Amino acid sequence: MKKFVMVAFLLLTVVQAGGITLTGTVVSDGQKMIGSRYMGYVKKVYVKLGDKVKREDDLYEMESAEFDIMKTQANLMLEQSQIALEYWRDRLRVINRKKETMKKKQGITGFDWDDLEGQVENVKAMLESTKIMVKHAAEQVKEMAVVFNYLKMKAPADGVVVQKNIKVGDMVMPGMLTIMIVDTENLEIDVSLSEGIIGKVHEGQRLTVEIPSLKYKTIGTVHAIIPDANPMTHKIKMRVTFDKGDLNIFPGMYAKVTIPDQK
Structure with a gap:
């Protein structure tokens, strides 16, 4: 007799004239770690x-001394590469002006045209290389900005x-x-269903919800029916949404849901 009572207590399922009452736990639909x-x-x-x-x-802030140094180094690298880029741009403009001037003064003896063309090609190569350096330095600066966002953690919701x-x-x-x-506003009730009850519920079904400790009753809706992660339990999870109103209902509280009789 005692064994039977214990099993009935563990199942926490009561068949009443008004339907089947199951116990569950209030859980949050939004948990941020x-x-x-x-x-x-x-x-x-x-x-x-x-x-x-x-x-x-x-929420909290971490020490930033080491990251301050890294950020300063990244900014300095970007500044130096931008200065170098501007230098090679100016150098290219000077050589191109010289090239145009030499074109107008054809026939000048002692002028090495091939040498000038070689200078233009070298400067162009340095210019492209410096552009890559600027791009890389800019990416490092952006990365450090992201790092600093994670040094002072903020609430995501x-x-x-x-x-x-x-x-x-x-x-x-x-x-x-x-x-x-x-999140204590968007609450649900987590309920375990046995195989014999699964045919009596469906998504969108309206159920009676009760929070016994607060003597609060309302109408909830079956939000989802989910297979249990452990197939050996032969249980199905059901999530029921409900309106908590202005009451202090928190995750972890004991709850009941009643499945109406199928007529």
């Missing part, structure tokens, strides 16, 4: 657990900080999870 792309020390942390943040709000794994002075490694933000 913030990680670092570069190694460095945390300089400032602007948020704490439970803080509500808006998109583009500052509105939400609540539910996990914070860093504090000032911590060393951050590439790929390390630093902060997790959860």
Whole structure:
């Protein structure tokens, strides 16, 4: 008898006259995991657990001394290559003017026309080479600008900080999870279905949703029916969307959904 009661408790499925009631968990449709792309020390942390943040709000900032040097070097390389480019352009203009002048003064003795043509070709080659240097330097400057965007991490969306794994002075490694933000406005209920119930639900179906701890009831809609990642469980996942109104409903809360009787 005790074993039977335990199994019934684990299944958490109650067949009522008004339909089949299943238990589930409130989950967020938007969960953002913030990680670092570069190694460095945390300089400032602007948020704490439970803080509500808006998109583009500052989350934390990393030390930038090393990156400042890299940025200065990239800017200097771009500036020098641009100066060199302008020099070779001026040099080409001077030689071309000389070439035009020599054309007008044909018959001048002692003038080596082939030497002048060779100078033009050499300057053109240097000009093209310098253009490539400028392009490469400009790409490095853009890359450093992207790096600096990742030194001061910003919130990618509105939400609540539910996990914070860093504090000032911590060393951050590439790929390390630093902060997790959860959207508390767009919530869904995650429900596991057994094979015997799958035929009673379909996408778009309206169900009764209940949050027992708040004594809140509303009507939800089946958003998706998803196969479980583990085929050995013989379970199907169902996601139900609902309107939480102005209540403080958060991910992780216990919920119930009722599938109406099929008549």
